[in-house]
Amino acid sequence: MLSSKRLVLAHFWLAFTVFGLALLLGAWQMLVRSPLLAWISNPEWYYRSVTAHGTVMGYVFPTLIAMGFGYAISELALERPLIGQRWAWTGFGLVVVGAVMAMVPVSMGLASVLYTFYPPLIGSPFYYLGIVLVVVGSWIWVALMSLNLYVWKRDNPGKPVPLAMFANVAGSLLWGWTAVGAALELLLQILPVALGFRTTIDAGLARVFFSWTLHAIVYFWLMPAYIAYYTIIPRAIGGKLYSDSMARISFILFLVVAMPIGIHHLFTDPQVGAGFKFMHSALTALVALPTLLTVFTICASAEIAGRLRGGKGPFGWVAALPWRNPMMLAVTFSFVMLGFGGAGGLINMSFQLDASIHNTQWVTGHFHLIFGGAIVIMYFAIAYDLWPHLTGRALTSLGLMRAQLWLWFVGMIVTTFPWHYVGILGMPRRMAFYDFTNTALAPEALPVTISVFGGFLLVISGALFFVVLIKGQLAPKAEAGVYRFSIAIHPPTSVPVALNGYSLWLVLMIGLTVVNYGFPIAQLLALKNTSVPAVYVGAQP
Amino acid sequence: MTLQDNHAAGAVVAARVERKWAMVSVAVIVLLAGMAAFAGIHQATMPQARVETADPTTLHIAGEFVESNLGSALEPDGSVTVRAVAQQYSFTPQCLLVPAETPITFRASSADVVHGFLIQGTNINTMLVPGYVSAIPIRFDKPGDHLMPCHEFCGIGHEGMWANVKVIDKAAFLAMTSAHRRLTCVE
Ligand code: HEM
Ligand SMILES: [Cu+2]
Ligand SMILES: [Cu+2]
Numbered sequence: 001m002l003s004s005k006r007l008v009l010a011h012f013w014l015a016f017t018v019f020g021l022a023l024l025l026g027a028w029q030m031l032v033r034s035p036l037l038a039w040i041s042n043p044e045w046y047y048r049s050v051t052a053h054g055t056v057m058g059y060v061f062p063t064l065i066a067m068g069f070g071y072a073i074s075e076l077a078l079e080r081p082l083i084g085q086r087w088a089w090t091g092f093g094l095v096v097v098g099a100v101m102a103m104v105p106v107s108m109g110l111a112s113v114l115y116t117f118y119p120p121l122i123g124s125p126f127y128y129l130g131i132v133l134v135v136v137g138s139w140i141w142v143a144l145m146s147l148n149l150y151v152w153k154r155d156n157p158g159k160p161v162p163l164a165m166f167a168n169v170a171g172s173l174l175w176g177w178t179a180v181g182a183a184l185e186l187l188l189q190i191l192p193v194a195l196g197f198r199t200t201i202d203a204g205l206a207r208v209f210f211s212w213t214l215h216a217i218v219y220f221w222l223m224p225a226y227i228a229y230y231t232i233i234p235r236a237i238g239g240k241l242y243s244d245s246m247a248r249i250s251f252i253l254f255l256v257v258a259m260p261i262g263i264h265h266l267f268t269d270p271q272v273g274a275g276f277k278f279m280h281s282a283l284t285a286l287v288a289l290p291t292l293l294t295v296f297t298i299c300a301s302a303e304i305a306g307r308l309r310g311g312k313g314p315f316g317w318v319a320a321l322p323w324r325n326p327m328m329l330a331v332t333f334s335f336v337m338l339g340f341g342g343a344g345g346l347i348n349m350s351f352q353l354d355a356s357i358h359n360t361q362w363v364t365g366h367f368h369l370i371f372g373g374a375i376v377i378m379y380f381a382i383a384y385d386l387w388p389h390l391t392g393r394a395l396t397s398l399g400l401m402r403a404q405l406w407l408w409f410v411g412m413i414v415t416t417f418p419w420h421y422v423g424i425l426g427m428p429r430r431m432a433f434y435d436f437t438n439t440a441l442a443p444e445a446l447p448v449t450i451s452v453f454g455g456f457l458l459v460i461s462g463a464l465f466f467v468v469l470i471k472g473q474l475a476p477k478a479e480a481g482v483y484r485f486s487i488a489i490h491p492p493t494s495v496p497v498a499l500n501g502y503s504l505w506l507v508l509m510i511g512l513t514v515v516n517y518g519f520p521i522a523q524l525l526a527l528k529n530t531s532v533p534a535v536y537v538g539a540q541p
Numbered sequence: 542m543t544l545q546d547n548h549a550a551g552a553v554v555a556a557r558v559e560r561k562w563a564m565v566s567v568a569v570i571v572l573l574a575g576m577a578a579f580a581g582i583h584q585a586t587m588p589q590a591r592v593e594t595a596d597p598t599t600l601h602i603a604g605e606f607v608e609s610n611l612g613s614a615l616e617p618d619g620s621v622t623v624r625a626v627a628q629q630y631s632f633t634p635q636c637l638l639v640p641a642e643t644p645i646t647f648r649a650s651s652a653d654v655v656h657g658f659l660i661q662g663t664n665i666n667t668m669l670v671p672g673y674v675s676a677i678p679i680r681f682d683k684p685g686d687h688l689m690p691c692h693e694f695c696g697i698g699h700e701g702m703w704a705n706v707k708v709i710d711k712a713a714f715l716a717m718t719s720a721h722r723r724l725t726c727v728e
Contacts, residue, residue, distance in 0.1 A: 043697050043698070043699075043700055044697045047694065047697055047699075112697065114694050118654075118655050118693070118694070120653070120654050120655075120671060121654050121655075121694075121695075121696065202672065203654075203655055203670050203671050203672060204670045204672055204673050207655075207670065242555065242559075243555065243556075243559055246559055246563075266668075267588060268588070268666055268667040268668050268675075269667075269668045269670060269673075270589060270592065270593070270667070270668065270669075270670055270673040270674060270675040270676075271592055271670055271672075271673045272588075272592070273588075273589075273590065273591065273592055274587050274588040274589065274590045277588045278578075278581070278587075278588075281574075281577060282574050282577075282578070285570045285571075285573050285574040285577075286570060288566075288569075288570055288573075289566055289567065289570060292562075292566035292569070292570075293562075293563060293566060296559070296562045296566075297559075300558075346573065350573075350576075350577045350580075351577065351581065351587070351588060352577065352580050352581065355664040355665075355666045356664050356666065357666075358659075358666045358692075359657050359659070359666070359668075359692040359693060360659070360666075360692060425661070426659060426661035426662065426688070426690075428657065428659060428690040428691065428692035429692060430692075430693070430694040430699065431690075431699060431700035432699075432700045433700040433701075434700070438688075440661065440686075440688050441688075489551070489555070490551075490552045490555070523592075527592070527594060529594060529596055529672075530594055530672040530673070531672070532597050532598070532653075532671040532672045533597075533598065533653075535629070535653055535654050535696070537696070
């Protein structure tokens with residue numbers, strides 16, 4: 001039973017509203033840099049837009065989804081009201097104030113530095129302060145998740161922590177720690193310069209701090225999707241979860257190995273030596289493990305569903321799956337996109353192959369496929385699944401939901417496949433304009449144009465998503481019944497201590513980070529004369 | 542068999558299949574990491590080994606990146622070193638001239654913000670971070686023209702930051718080195 005419905009709904013509505021606005025910006029960017037439209041004459045608008053789109057899609061939107069979903073999980077899985085509702089609203093307020101504070105200077109063109117900040121470019125201090133507030137708001141959520149679990153454990157000694165809550169807290173802890181990298185960069189390096197206390201900054205060191213956040217943030221975005229794979233999908237398609245302990249192991253692996261590998265974003269950076277690049281590259285390979293385990297467990301859970309519905313033989317169960325159920329469609333599309341995106345990820349992860357696509361449009365294509373595709377489609381699924389319980393009204397437009405998911409899937413494929421291809425041709429990213437009349441760039445014109453149409457499909461899909469939700473809010477009252485998470489075929493009666501808590505894994509997470517980052521950071525701090533003059537963006541001193 | 546036994550037997554099978562899959566996954570990952578290590582060591586495609594620094598504020602007045610030293614230089618061992626500087630929103634030199642079938646090292650740095658250095662149709666792809674020197678070895682198989690865009694956002698003129706690389710026949714290149722100490726497309 002949910003007692004914090006308004007809290008969760010507030011998070012979801014704000015998340016999806018900013019998502020809808022940023023989606024329009026994305027489609028506009030796609031269009032203006034394509035051969036379809038004449039030169040916009042002021043490139044600054046483009047970078048303003050990319051800064052807003054990236055900041056919203058990378059920071060604000062997924063953070064709000066993780067927070068709202070996390071509060072819902074805490075109540076539904078622990079079966080008790082959330083402790084610290086006031087604090088939760090305070091966190092929400094900080095995210096709202098932070099998002100507004102960041103977006104005002106961006107829309108005025110005073111902070112067109114893109115969501116990665118990369119100093120020595122420096123924009124308005126309000127942009128960075130706004131992001132700090134968003135992060136602080138989310139840290140309140142991190143603390144509340146651990147607090148709620150702690151109190152539950154105290155009252156239920158020896159009982160296995162419900163899987164959904166176990167995963168949720170793992171995700172929150174991962175975020176709490178990974179955000180520290182960017183926070184250090186903002187507080188120690190960027191803000192003093194943006195506020196005028198200092199005029200120089202070590203750009204190489206800043207990139208190392210940012211990479212600390214940049215990899216594991218990806219797993220923070222992904223957590224809600226993975227939680228839905230394990231704890232919502234098997235139930236929603238009429239099956240059971242294949243293995244509860246494998247799920248726990250996957251989430252623990254994310255916690256430990258997602259962190260100390262971010263230097264793979266700096267493979268081609270001159271300020272980090274080859275040794276640590278190699279180490280991070282090797283550890284990066286490990287992070288594929290929890291995903292491979294997840295794919296197996298979820299496919300096996302789907303097989304259970306198919307057989308329970310009467311499917312026979314090695315493949316008969318696939319045909320027997322509830323293909324008209326939106327949740328079935330969502331998880332299938334998500335897995336297909338995860339498969340293609342994962343294959344691309346293996347290329348990014350190897351230093352040698354990365355050299356041919358680093359910082360080209362391949363990279364933007366890659367993360368739109370994984371994040372915008374595989375992950376965001378599961379955010380839709382989560383909303384569809386929770387909505388009746390949040391609003392007390394049924395979602396009945398199943399046909400619309402199916403159309404929305406199909407359009408998102410097809411749109412993502414049509415957008416991102418050509419996007420990858422032009423990256424292989426060497427098309428650089430983050431440019432407001434490309435001269436497609438140049439014979440060397442002419443072959444990129446057609447694929448870029450195809451991408452634009454994929455983008456239109458995504459906008460239509462986004463609009464349908466809002467239609468479904470709004471129709472849901474306007475529908476007559478209908479009791480949604482008790483909310484259930486998936487049940488494992490062999491539900492755990494007792495769980496080894498290591499799989500029921502985090503202490504050991506937190507020690508490993510922090511230890512590995514200190515080893516893998518401490519040394520490169522110390523080396524850079526010891527290097528003399530690497531601070532360079534700041535370059536201010538927009539109308540600034 | 543009772544239902545209870547059935548359940549237990551099922552659990553054993555499930556755990557076995559799961560373990561097998563986990564082992565396959567680990568094997569795949571070890572293989573991939575091994576391949577990367579092998580390619581790195583065997584074909585010497587490893588990242589730049591040493592961290593080198595260069596002060597962006599004095600880049601143009603002292604050291605190897607002074608304007609008169611930019612462009613392609615023939616080394617005593619027959620290899621070629623190409624030096625370039627990036628700044629908002631251009632590269633100096635704007636057109637690099639290099640010989641085919643010759644070991645070449647690009648050395649570059651930035652005079653202001655972070656820029657990117659990518660030569661289309663090759664594996665040359667690196668970041669230029671102010672304060673640091675990027676060094677990349679390469680060998681061009683045949684003569685030809687390549688575009689060289691900056692691939693990192695460096696300010697509102699980023700989309701205009703494109704340079705060129707002209708690869709010419711080795712003999713022709715060597716002939717030109719007798720007249721000029723440093724070569725670019727302009728000579
Ligand atoms: C649905 C979820 C989406 C997410 C999470 C997302 C995320 C992001 C992020 C984080 C960036 C910043 C990249 C950078 O600074 O290099 C970005 C850039 C961009 N996005 Fe999205 N995006 C989404 C949807 C879309 C859609 C639907 C479109 C097109 C219709 C789109 C088009 C773009 C474009 C054109 C850029 C700029 C790329 C460049 O200039 O190199 N995005 N996106
Ligand atoms: Cu990463
Ligand atoms: Cu640039």
